[in-house]
Amino acid sequence: MMARAITVDDTFAEAFTMAATGVVITADSEKWARQAAITMSGFGTSVIGCGAEVGIDRELSPSETPDGRPGVRVLLFGFSSDALLPQLKNRVGQCVLTSPGSACYAGVESDTKIALGSGPRFFGDGYQSAKTLGKTRYWRVPVMDGEFIIEETTGVVSDAVGGGNLLILGSDRAGLLRTTEAAVAAISAVPDVITPFPGGIVRSGSKVGSKYDGMVASTNDAYCPTLRGTVKSELGPDVVAVLEIVIDGLTPKSVADAMRTGLSTVLQVGPAEGVTRVSAGNYGGKLGQHHYKLQELLP
Amino acid sequence: MSGLTFQLKTAPAERLDLSPLTPSKLANMALTEMLGTVIGSTKRRLTVGDVFTVSGQPGDTVTIAGGTERLDFIGGGLDKGTLIVEGNAGICAGRGMSGGRLEIRGSAGPWLGASLKGGLISVKGSAGGHVGGWRAGESFGMIGGTVVIDGDAGARVGDRMRRGTIIIKGRCGTYAGSRMLGGTILAEQGFGAKPGVLLRRGTLIGSTAEEMLPTYADSGKHDLAILNILSKYLADSLGPLAPAPIPSTVRKFAGDLAAIGKGEILLTA
Numbered sequence: 001m002m003a004r005a006i007t008v009d010d011t012f013a014e015a016f017t018m019a020a021t022g023v024v025i026t027a028d029s030e031k032w033a034r035q036a037a038i039t040m041s042g043f044g045t046s047v048i049g050c051g052a053e054v055g056i057d058r059e060l061s062p063s064e065t066p067d068g069r070p071g072v073r074v075l076l077f078g079f080s081s082d083a084l085l086p087q088l089k090n091r092v093g094q095c096v097l098t099s100p101g102s103a104c105y106a107g108v109e110s111d112t113k114i115a116l117g118s119g120p121r122f123f124g125d126g127y128q129s130a131k132t133l134g135k136t137r138y139w140r141v142p143v144m145d146g147e148f149i150i151e152e153t154t155g156v157v158s159d160a161v162g163g164g165n166l167l168i169l170g171s172d173r174a175g176l177l178r179t180t181e182a183a184v185a186a187i188s189a190v191p192d193v194i195t196p197f198p199g200g201i202v203r204s205g206s207k208v209g210s211k212y213d214g215m216v217a218s219t220n221d222a223y224c225p226t227l228r229g230t231v232k233s234e235l236g237p238d239v240v241a242v243l244e245i246v247i248d249g250l251t252p253k254s255v256a257d258a259m260r261t262g263l264s265t266v267l268q269v270g271p272a273e274g275v276t277r278v279s280a281g282n283y284g285g286k287l288g289q290h291h292y293k294l295q296e297l298l299p
Numbered sequence: 300m301s302g303l304t305f306q307l308k309t310a311p312a313e314r315l316d317l318s319p320l321t322p323s324k325l326a327n328m329a330l331t332e333m334l335g336t337v338i339g340s341t342k343r344r345l346t347v348g349d350v351f352t353v354s355g356q357p358g359d360t361v362t363i364a365g366g367t368e369r370l371d372f373i374g375g376g377l378d379k380g381t382l383i384v385e386g387n388a389g390i391c392a393g394r395g396m397s398g399g400r401l402e403i404r405g406s407a408g409p410w411l412g413a414s415l416k417g418g419l420i421s422v423k424g425s426a427g428g429h430v431g432g433w434r435a436g437e438s439f440g441m442i443g444g445t446v447v448i449d450g451d452a453g454a455r456v457g458d459r460m461r462r463g464t465i466i467i468k469g470r471c472g473t474y475a476g477s478r479m480l481g482g483t484i485l486a487e488q489g490f491g492a493k494p495g496v497l498l499r500r501g502t503l504i505g506s507t508a509e510e511m512l513p514t515y516a517d518s519g520k521h522d523l524a525i526l527n528i529l530s531k532y533l534a535d536s537l538g539p540l541a542p543a544p545i546p547s548t549v550r551k552f553a554g555d556l557a558a559i560g561k562g563e564i565l566l567t568a
């Protein structure tokens with residue numbers, strides 16, 4: 001189907017049920033809350049190699065945070081809550097505890113809890129203290145710039161969605177990148193989702209398996225423009241580059257909203273930037289529990 | 300809001316135990332049984348019907364109208380619903396409460412909220428000593444819940460308290476937080492002499508302290524984010540009963556070093 005001079009494939013993105021948790025990081029300034037969040041999100045692009053997919057959901061105003069300071073919400077997605085536990089512990093311990101003025105609170109509401117402060121509190125070497133307010137327990141860990149406050153637990157959900165995606169194809173690599181950046185920026189305003197890859201964009205889309213033993217994923221040759229003519233390519237002659245946006249969300253609806261927002265932005269910005277086509281990645285529909293049909297997401 | 304009202308006929312000649320008068324305990328009680336419930340403390344065995352006129356229907360609220368300081372154990376064991384006292388309350392109001400709301404529109408006697416487990420107690424006037432303290436035979440004082448006193452409180456507030464929050468918008472008496480094991484006491488107008496004696500853990504927050512114990516170490520002035528969290532929690536959970544926001548910059552005294560020294564007194568002035 002053509003929409004605003006861009007072909008939108010009659011296909012679907014295939015996504016998977018994942019576990020997810022989250023934290024709210026605050027600091028004395030928005031700059032330092034964001035710095036801690038960016039550091040914690042590092043090396044968190046794909047569960048395949050990173051153990052968790054991690055990213056910033058959104059910035060929070062002081063009125064939205066437990067301590068009345070600027071904050072950032074970070075979401076983590078993994079295969080299971082057990083798999084998320086060490087990721088959360090290590091990332092908070094190494095990247096948030098260490099960041100000046102930081103504090104760390106539960107970022108997902110759920111009846112099912114996962115340990116948050118019960119590991120990092122031991123950094124206090126016995127000088128840490130707890131403060132229980134209502135049903136919430138906070139740990140106060142003495143550090144060199146004062147106290148690191150961390151909530152004892154955060155929520156974890158087992159019905160989150162990972163792997164919503166858009167493949168954006170274009171005849172101008174620079175224009176394609178600008179268009180995809182605009183789509184990622186628009187998606188960042190959608191609550192409860194992250195785009196975990198660098199700047200929200202993937203240039204190395206993968207297929208399942210490899211000719212080499214031990215490789216669980218390898219390059220998506222059908223979408224590599226330099227292989228056109230040598231493999232069964234999915235790309236027409238005008239396509240010089242393909243970029244992908246991968247979306248994880250706490251609910252199926254949040255992923256659909258993010259894909260709809262991204263697709264709408266591409267259709268608005270893309271025609272003037274050489275974008276020719278939008279597609280989506282799937283595995284024939286047999287692996288993922290969630291199918292997002294592009295035609296149903298058109299504005 | 301349905302409920303029962305117990306109107307005091309005349310000032311009682313003896314102390315009364317009003318712990319049977321809670322919404323839960325009265326929920327399935329017939330009027331005759333209710334009127335025959337013994338609440339006296341002497342061999343005269345005074346009953347509810349001897350002392351009160353009863354009106355209304357059982358529901359989620361009980362009102363005791365005409366309260367005096369001889370009405371003891373009001374709200375004892377309250378687990379849900381609201382108990383309103385129009386007037387004063389005697390000793391041990393809200394003793395062992397686990398939930399619900401006890402609203403005293405006058406003043407309260409000593410041991411208000413003794414061994415409190417949960418729920419909210421509010422006092423329009425002042426309270427006697429040992430607020431949130433322990434009752435005989437128990438290891439700890441209050442272990443949860445919130446007490447808000449608009450006026451002053453007596454000595455040894457929070458004695459052996461382990462968890463929960465006590466807010467005194469007036470001034471606290473001597474030895475506040477004695478032998479405390481955890482929790483928070485906020486005295487907006489400050490503490491009397493020697494707060495936190497033998498305190499092990501927990502937090503006392505106030506504008507001033509009349510006399511500090513020598514077993515507290517001055518840790519200096521600090522900007523503590525936990526106080527922002529506490530202020531916000533109190534505003535969210537207490538609404539109009541909440542105290543003024545606590546300044547986040549305080550002078551911290553660590554102690555009691557005569558015990559394990561893991562508690563603190565935070566002075567805002």
